Amino acid sequence: MFLSMRSDRVTQADRRARSRNALLESAARGLSRYGYGNLVLEQVATDAGYTRGALYHQFKDKQDLTLAVLEWILQTWTEEVGVLVEKESEPVAALLALARGHAVFCRRDIARVAVALRLEFSGQDHVIGRAVEDAYELLVKRCVRLINAGRKAGAIPPGPPTRSLALAFLGAFEGAVIALDGQAPHDELLAARAAAGVLGLDPLTATRRP
Amino acid sequence: MFLSMRSDRVTQADRRARSRNALLESAARGLSRYGYGNLVLEQVATDAGYTRGALYHQFKDKQDLTLAVLEWILQTWTEEVGVLVEKESEPVAALLALARGHAVFCRRDIARVAVALRLEFSGQDHVIGRAVEDAYELLVKRCVRLINAGRKAGAIPPGPPTRSLALAFLGAFEGAVIALDGQAPHDELLAARAAAGVLGLDPLTATRRP
DNA sequence: GAACCTACATACGCGTCTGTATGTTTCTGA
DNA sequence: TCAGAAACATACAGACGCGTATGTAGGTTC
Numbered sequence: 001m002f003l004s005m006r007s008d009r010v011t012q013a014d015r016r017a018r019s020r021n022a023l024l025e026s027a028a029r030g031l032s033r034y035g036y037g038n039l040v041l042e043q044v045a046t047d048a049g050y051t052r053g054a055l056y057h058q059f060k061d062k063q064d065l066t067l068a069v070l071e072w073i074l075q076t077w078t079e080e081v082g083v084l085v086e087k088e089s090e091p092v093a094a095l096l097a098l099a100r101g102h103a104v105f106c107r108r109d110i111a112r113v114a115v116a117l118r119l120e121f122s123g124q125d126h127v128i129g130r131a132v133e134d135a136y137e138l139l140v141k142r143c144v145r146l147i148n149a150g151r152k153a154g155a156i157p158p159g160p161p162t163r164s165l166a167l168a169f170l171g172a173f174e175g176a177v178i179a180l181d182g183q184a185p186h187d188e189l190l191a192a193r194a195a196a197g198v199l200g201l202d203p204l205t206a207t208r209r210p
Numbered sequence: 211m212f213l214s215m216r217s218d219r220v221t222q223a224d225r226r227a228r229s230r231n232a233l234l235e236s237a238a239r240g241l242s243r244y245g246y247g248n249l250v251l252e253q254v255a256t257d258a259g260y261t262r263g264a265l266y267h268q269f270k271d272k273q274d275l276t277l278a279v280l281e282w283i284l285q286t287w288t289e290e291v292g293v294l295v296e297k298e299s300e301p302v303a304a305l306l307a308l309a310r311g312h313a314v315f316c317r318r319d320i321a322r323v324a325v326a327l328r329l330e331f332s333g334q335d336h337v338i339g340r341a342v343e344d345a346y347e348l349l350v351k352r353c354v355r356l357i358n359a360g361r362k363a364g365a366i367p368p369g370p371p372t373r374s375l376a377l378a379f380l381g382a383f384e385g386a387v388i389a390l391d392g393q394a395p396h397d398e399l400l401a402a403r404a405a406a407g408v409l410g411l412d413p414l415t416a417t418r419r420p
Numbered sequence: 421g422a423a424c425c426t427a428c429a430t431a432c433g434c435g436t437c438t439g440t441a442t443g444t445t446t447c448t449g450a
Numbered sequence: 451t452c453a454g455a456a457a458c459a460t461a462c463a464g465a466c467g468c469g470t471a472t473g474t475a476g477g478t479t480c
Contacts, residue, residue, distance in 0.1 A: 012426060012477055019427080035330060037248040040467070052468090053429045061469070116329055119322065120245060157414065160396040168386040168396070172404035175385015176378040186370040186378070190408055194382035197407015198400055204367065204410055222447055222456060229457080250437070262438090263459045271439070 020058050022048040028069045028110040035116045036066055036128065066117070066128055073113055074135050081105050085142075091150035092199070095143065096206060099173040099195035100188045107182040115178060140166050147199070157200045169198045230268050232258040238279045238320040245326045246276055246338065276327070276338055283323055284345050291315050295352075301360035302409070305353065306416060309383040309405035310398045317392040325388060350376050357409070367410040379408045 010018070026048035030039045041062060045055045059065040081101035088094035105111070114132060121129025143166035150156035159165065173191040180187040189207060196206035236258035240249045251272060255265045269275040291311035298304035315321070324342060331339025353376035360366035369375065383401040390397040399417060406416035 010477090015427065015477085033333065035245060035247065037245065038330065041469095042467075051429055054427070056469075057427060112329065119326055119329065120248065123243065160400060164390060164393055164396045164400065167389040167393075168400035168404065171385040171387070171389025172382045172400075172407075173385070175381040175383070175388070176408060177381070178385070179377040179381025180374060183374055183377075186374045190370060190374065190378035190382075193407045193410060194378065194404050195407070197382075197403045197405070197411075197413040198386060200403060200413050201407075202412040202414075203407040204412075225447080225457065251439095252437080261459055264457070266439070267457060272437095 016058070019048070019050060019054055023050065023055055023058060023065070024069055024072050025110075027065055028073060028113055031066065031069060031116060032110050032112045035120050036062075037120065039066075041065075063127060067131055069113065070117070070128070070131055070135070073110060077105060090155070091146045091153065092155045092201065092206070095146050095150070095169070095199065096192050096195060098143075099191045102173060103177045103180075103187040103191040106177045107184060107187070111182070112178060115174065136170075139170065143169055150199075155201075159200055165198065169195055172198045226268070229258070229260060229264055233260065233265055233268060233275070234279055234282050235320075237275055238283060238323055241276065241279060241326060242320050242322045245330050246272075247330065249276075251275075273337060277341055279323065280327070280338070280341055280345070283320060287315060300365070301356045301363065302365045302411065302416070305356050305360070305379070305409065306402050306405055308353075309401045312383060313387045313390075313397040313401040316387045317394060317397070321392070322388060325384065346380075349380065353379055360409070365411075369410055375408065379405055382408045 023044065026044045027039070029047070030044050034040075039062070041052050041055055044065075045052045048054075055065065059068060081098065081104075084097045084101040085094045088097050114136070117128060117132045118136065121132065123129075140163070144162050147156060147162050147165055147169070151158060151162075160168075172194040176191050176194045177187055180190060192207045193203040196203040199206075233254065237249070237254045239257070240254050244250075249272070251262050251265055254275075255262045258264075265275065269278060291308065291314075294307045294311040295304045298307050324346070327338060327342045328346065331342065333339075350373070354372050357366060357372050357375055357379070361368060361372075370378075382404040386401050386404045387397055390400060402417045403413040406413040409416075
């Protein structure tokens with residue numbers, strides 16, 4: 001019993017979780033850089049310090065691995081960015097917090113996974129494409145609600161349909177963040193400015209921190 | 211002589227040009243939808259009404275075809291969007307014309323070729339990646355000059371480094387345009403708003419047409 | 421410590437896609 | 451009108467990457 005607790009002897013569950021995490025992280029990097037089609041599982045495994053055997057022991061196939069990466073990323077996004085949005089009571093403040101938080105979140109090298117997958121599978125009837133679209137749709141709906149609330153409160157001027165506005169809102173700051181590629185600290189400010197601009201708000205006053 | 215001019219008998223040069231165009235267009239659609247890695251030449255040829263034999267007769271290989279598509283798109287972009295920018299004398303007006311023009315340009319299904327290739331090859335030492343980056347760099351430089359001019363004239367407020375601003379500027383309206391996916395007429399307005407926001411201009415006054 | 425289970429490695433079959441080599445049709449020019 | 455060239459189709463070879471089958475080392479349970 002004591003022997004089995006020695007630090008160099010790890011439990012099976014720990015061992016499994018450790019390699020799973022390493023594989024997920026490696027796969028996320030790979031997906032972010034090369035996309036799904038160009039992702040080579042041999043490379044993913046090697047980068048994580050394993051072989052393809054370990055990968056296929058933990059994941060059913062390439063698709064299963066990708067879905068796991070997606071789920072993993074969405075969860076961390078919710079934990080890190082979602083909570084920032086929740087904290088804000090004003091709709092406009094929440095939307096700008098979303099843009100800022102996303103910029104900070106994307107400073108890691110896994111930033112482009114969602115965008116890459118969405119571009120690669122958009123308009124196709126594919127499991128992965130649907131998974132990304134579904135997650136994205138939730139985000140769009142959330143923005144639609146916030147924008148509607150902001151308009152009702154008079155904080156956001158009338159204009160294009162709410163859904164179009166939400167799509168452009170997300171696309172704009174996402175595009176800015178990817179283009180800046182983690183250039184702190186400007187990424188945060190410029191993402192917020194892009195977001196404010198789409199919403200029809202004066203970017204300089206909207207992004208002035210209290 | 212007369213017989214050779216009959217409408218159902220086309221000259222070899224015409225024939226060549228016609229099939230080349232068909233192949234280029236088909237390849238552009240494919241690249242836009244699936245990216246380089248997932249592009250299947252058999253599909254490209256079939257969509258254009260040919261076989262891979264015709265394709266390999268006109269283009270050296272997949273890479274050559276892709277570079278030709280890129281060149282073709284850049285040229286039409288210059289003809290359709292570039293001229294709009296040239297016409298404006300004020301830097302800010304030129305930048306907003308760029309955003310608007312790009313939105314209109316991207317209503318076609320070849321919109322995402324450049325973005326897809328840039329995402330797929332960014333950070334890699336690949337001929338295609340360099341070609342896209344080089345073209346993009348020219349555009350960035352152009353924006354840098356316009357932004358500098360705008361700042362000198364007092365039309366654009368000071369802030370982040372010009373290059374960062376230019377990158378975010380391009381990324382923001384490009385992202386918005388892709389997200390809207392050709393939803394006329396909102397794409398044009400919202401692209402301009404995103405662009406104005408990044409530059410620090412009030413989007414409502416900046417996008418008010420004269 | 422013996423039997424069992426789990427984590428991981430190695431080896432191979434198979435399909436897919438690219439590029440080339442060779443055959444067939446269509447046009448051109450003397 | 452016919453020989454040659456260009457456009458295009460078909461057939462084949464090689465590479466690559468996925469998934470699976472099988473072997474081995476390390477951990478767990480009794």
